[in-house]
Amino acid sequence: MAVFPSTAAAQAAGRTGRRTRKATGRGPGRTQRSAYLFIAPIALGFLVFYLWPLLQTFYFSFTSFGVFGGNTWVGGENYQRVVQDVTVGRALLNTLVYMAMGLVTLPVAIVLADLMNRPGLRGVSVYRALYFLPFITLPTAVGLVWNWLYNGDFGMVNEALSVIGVDGRYWVSDPSTAVYAIGTVMVWSQVGYYLIIFIAGIKAIPRDYYEAAQLDGAGPVRRFFRITLPLLSPSIFFASVICVINSLQQFDLIYVMMSPVNPALGSTQSIVTLFYKWAFEENSQGGAAALAFLLMLLIAGLTYLQFRFQKRWVHYA
Amino acid sequence: MPEPTPRAGRPARAGRVDPGTLATHAVLSLGALVMLFPFVWQLLTAFKTMPESVRVPPTFLPQNWDTAAFSEVFTALPFAEMLGNSALNTLGRTLGQLVFCSLAAYAFARMQFRGKNVLFAVFLSVLMVPAQLLILPQHEIIQRLGLLNSVPALFLPGMFSAFGTFLLRQFFMALPKELEEAARIDGAGPLRIFWSIMLPLVRPALAALAVITAMWSWNDLLWPLVVNTDPTTMPISAGLASLEGQFVTNYPVLMAGSLVASLPMLILYVLLQRHFVQGIALSGSKG
Numbered sequence: 024m025a026v027f028p029s030t031a032a033a034q035a036a037g038r039t040g041r042r043t044r045k046a047t048g049r050g051p052g053r054t055q056r057s058a059y060l061f062i063a064p065i066a067l068g069f070l071v072f073y074l075w076p077l078l079q080t081f082y083f084s085f086t087s088f089g090v091f092g093g094n095t096w097v098g099g100e101n102y103q104r105v106v107q108d109v110t111v112g113r114a115l116l117n118t119l120v121y122m123a124m125g126l127v128t129l130p131v132a133i134v135l136a137d138l139m140n141r142p143g144l145r146g147v148s149v150y151r152a153l154y155f156l157p158f159i160t161l162p163t164a165v166g167l168v169w170n171w172l173y174n175g176d177f178g179m180v181n182e183a184l185s186v187i188g189v190d191g192r193y194w195v196s197d198p199s200t201a202v203y204a205i206g207t208v209m210v211w212s213q214v215g216y217y218l219i220i221f222i223a224g225i226k227a228i229p230r231d232y233y234e235a236a237q238l239d240g241a242g243p244v245r246r247f248f249r250i251t252l253p254l255l256s257p258s259i260f261f262a263s264v265i266c267v268i269n270s271l272q273q274f275d276l277i278y279v280m281m282s283p284v285n286p287a288l289g290s291t292q293s294i295v296t297l298f299y300k301w302a303f304e305e306n307s308q309g310g311a312a313a314l315a316f317l318l319m320l321l322i323a324g325l326t327y328l329q330f331r332f333q334k335r336w337v338h339y340a
Numbered sequence: 341m342p343e344p345t346p347r348a349g350r351p352a353r354a355g356r357v358d359p360g361t362l363a364t365h366a367v368l369s370l371g372a373l374v375m376l377f378p379f380v381w382q383l384l385t386a387f388k389t390m391p392e393s394v395r396v397p398p399t400f401l402p403q404n405w406d407t408a409a410f411s412e413v414f415t416a417l418p419f420a421e422m423l424g425n426s427a428l429n430t431l432g433r434t435l436g437q438l439v440f441c442s443l444a445a446y447a448f449a450r451m452q453f454r455g456k457n458v459l460f461a462v463f464l465s466v467l468m469v470p471a472q473l474l475i476l477p478q479h480e481i482i483q484r485l486g487l488l489n490s491v492p493a494l495f496l497p498g499m500f501s502a503f504g505t506f507l508l509r510q511f512f513m514a515l516p517k518e519l520e521e522a523a524r525i526d527g528a529g530p531l532r533i534f535w536s537i538m539l540p541l542v543r544p545a546l547a548a549l550a551v552i553t554a555m556w557s558w559n560d561l562l563w564p565l566v567v568n569t570d571p572t573t574m575p576i577s578a579g580l581a582s583l584e585g586q587f588v589t590n591y592p593v594l595m596a597g598s599l600v601a602s603l604p605m606l607i608l609y610v611l612l613q614r615h616f617v618q619g620i621a622l623s624g625s626k627g
Contacts, residue, residue, distance in 0.1 A: 054451055057530035061447035062459065065440040068500030073466045076477030083476060135371060138364050146365075152613060153372045156379070159609050159616060161559050163580040164598035168382045171591045177394045179381055211374070216620060223621050243360075272470060275561045279581055282588070295562075298472050303566060308476055315473045322470060 084312035094309070101313035111314065113289060114297040115321075117202050118271055121293060124206035125270035128214050129262055135214070136221035137251055151222065155215035162212070166279030169208045170195060195280055201287035205280055209273065217262050224258030225251060256337045260329070267325050271318065274299065294318050386410070386596040393591050409596035416586055416593070418572050419600065422579035427604070429494040429564075429575050430557040436499025437553050438546060445505045446534050449512035450520065467502040471562070479566050493567040494575060498557060504549050507622060511545040512538065544618070551612055552619035558605050576601040 084101050086094035105111050135154065139147050157165060172179045173194040181191030194204040228251065236246050252259075274295040281288050281296075292300075294314065302311035385393055386409055387402040413419050447453070448460060478497050487493040515538060523533045539546075564578045571579065580601045587593045609616055 054530065055453045058447040058451040058453035058456075061443040061451070061530075061534070065444040065500050065505065066459070068440065068497075069463070069466055069502070071481065072478055072497040072500060073469070073474060074462070076474040076481070077469060079477035079480075080473050135368070138368055141361065141364050144361060144364060150368050150372055151617075153375050155617070155620075156606075156609070157375060158620075159555055159559075159605055160379075161577055161580070161598070161602040161605060163559075163561060163577045164382075164602040165378075167580065167584060167594050167598045168378045171385065171595065172378060172381065174589075174591075177396070177398065177591075179377075179398075182398065211378075215375070219617055219620055272472070275559075278561065278565075279584065282584070295472055299562065299565075302476055312476060315470070315476075319470055319473055323468075 080312045080315060083308055084316055086309050088306065088308045097309065101309040102316075104310050105313045105317055110289070110292070110297060111294075111317075114292045114294050117291060118273070118293045120202050121206050121209060121273050122267060122270040124203070124210055125213065125266045126263065128210045128217055129259065129266060131210070132214050132217035132262075133221050133252075133255065133259070135218050136225050137247055139218075139222060140225045140251075151215075151218065154218050157212040158215045160212070162275035163279050165208065165212055166276045169204075169211075169276075170280050173204055196285050196287050198287040198290040201281070201285075201291045205276055205291055208276055208280070209270070212276075213266075213269075217266070220258055220262050221255065224255045228254045253338050257339055260333050260337045264326060264329050267329065268322055271322050271325070294321075382595045382599055385591055386599050388592050390590055390592055406592075409590075409592035410600070412587075412593050413583065413597040413600060417579055417583055417597075419576070419579065419597070421572050422574050422576045423600070423604070425491055425494065425568075425573060426558055426575040426577070428491045429498075429560075430554050432492070432495030433498040433557040434550050434553045436495065437501045437504045438550060440499060441501055441504030441549070442508050442539060442542070442546065443534070445508035446512050446538060448505070449509045450515075450538070451530075463502050463505060467506065475563065475566055478563075482567050487567075489568050489570040489573045491573065493573075494564055495557070498560070498563070501553070504553065507549055508542060508545055511542040515541055545622075547612075547615045548619035548622055551608070551615040554608065555605060555616070555619075 083094070085096060085098060087097045087100070088094050138144075139150060175181065175191060175193030175196070178191075178194075180194065184191055192200055195201050232250050232254070233246055236250055241249065272295050273293045277291055277293055277296050278299070281291050285291075295318070298311050298314050298318070301307040301314060384400065384402060387405045387407065388399070389406050389408065392399060392403060392406075444463075448456065448463075474497075482488055482493045482496065487496070519537055519541075520533055523537050528537075558575075559577060560575075561577045561581070564575045565581075568574050568578065571582065574582070580597055583597045584594060
């Protein structure tokens with residue numbers, strides 16, 4: 024999965040990178056040998072559990088699993104199925120809805136981080152701890168709690184809506200609302216994560232900029248758009264890359280919130296829940312493998328596009 | 341990350357309250373309420389009886405704090421065993437990552453050896469691959485090893501992390517070179533230098549890695565669903581999902597179960613909040 028070292032770590036890396044390395048030349052045989060020994064355990068683990076499986080999945084994607092074991096070569100049949108199957112198109116569409124809702128989390132988190140950055144504001148660490156709480160909570164538990172809140176007959180969401188005179192709904196079993204209901208829970212559980220990234224980003228902006236802008240008569244809104252947003256753009260870029268990667272792999276909440284008999288099941292299925300269904304419930308490993316490659320292409324493609332277009336809006340100081 | 345002492349809720353000196361500050365608190369408190377309410381409702385529902393939970397209009401506080409739902413959770417499923425499995429899974433992955441990642445990270449950061457760049461590129465590629473792409477063969481390997489429905493199945497692949505290696509490598513790279521040289525002149529071997537001199541210096545990074553690895557391990561659902569289908573070997577994440585199948589709309593039981601299942605991580609969060617925040621700020625996504 025993707026990783027982006029923090030700016031602090033990256034700076035530290037840059038610092039040491041400038042130094043020349045030569046002292047290790049002493050006794051190269053011994054150092055080399057121990058270096059290999061240091062790397063051996065994890066290299067073995069990667070080989071067995073990551074690299075070999077990657078090749079195998081690639082092979083699987085061109086085969087069909089027999090009921091009694093053994094796989095037969097079927098060429099591009101699995102990929103053809105992936106491209107033609109309407110449920111894949113549906114899952115792709117749902118996944119893009121989750122991604123769009125995930126991206127909506129970012130502006131919310133930016134505004135919250137900006138509010139928490141108000142000079143002299145008290146209780147910031149309490150707010151931060153509370154907003155972050157859902158992110159560390161077991162997703163299975165989060166799904167169950169929200170199913171209860173969304174319950175059509177006794178749920179608190181309908182209860183709260185009735186106060187302002189809005190009619191209740193069966194949020195997670197109504198095909199027209201279920202995907203948004205689940206997406207909302209994703210937003211709820213992730214906003215604290217992005218908040219932490221943006222708080223760190225805003226803290227790194229020199230206070231003088233704000234003071235200078237204030238002296239020049241810039242109001243809070245103007246300061247937000249002219250100072251905070253541009254100087255936060257590296258953090259926003261980082262967050263949006265992470266957000267796209269994570270949203271495209273949604274599984275836990277959908278799996279937990281949607282029972283197998285839910286009428287809205289089809290309209291909430293993501294690529295990964297479909298993958299799970301094909302691979303482990305319908306015994307269609309070849310199709311699942313092809314689907315996984317489609318997902319990887321999607322992730323790689325969207326990540327590439329983001330890196331490609333970052334020059335247009337990301338300002339590195 | 342030090343913060344000014346939090347004194348939430350106390351209004352800033354009554355009389356001359358800045359309206360901007362007040363509005364900020366209003367917005368942030370409203371948001372905090374949205375964040376917190378599901379937890380509150382979970383707790384309150386867990387202590388209600390089934391009929392009380394569906395009463396119209398609903399009661400807010402439970403009438404007599406009934407604990408039957410909790411005992412039902414533990415009798416319907418081997419919940420205690422599942423908690424134990426989760427703990428072992430978390431421990432196995434976290435210890436594995438700390439040991440394997442720090443060794444490799446140190447070698448990549450501080451040692452010269454042939455093929456370093458190629459190996460590093462291979463590690464980088466592991467990082468880019470989404471987990472779903474590996475699950476089918478990983479499942480097959482666990483099956484071949486005869487480990488399906490066992491605790492090691494839960495933590496085996498997760499002990500090796502490219503993310504952890506990269507994270508620690510950055511920290512090792514930032515350490516001054518003189519430390520190692522002095523130790524080498526004193527005749528210390530590579531393992532000794534690593535273990536007693538360098539490793540203690542990256543302790544904050546190790547703590548951050550440990551905490552976020554623990555969180556991802558405890559919360560992981562997809563992999564356990566795939567390898568351990570027997571209730572006695574399931575971790576709590578998967579166990580809780582199967583509780584849902586049994587008590588479809590018995591929300592007091594489901595809330596009691598979800599409370600018990602998420603409590604260990606919540607306690608860890610309260611105790612080690614600083615490391616959580618640091619770990620999250622350092623990491624991008626799950627690893």
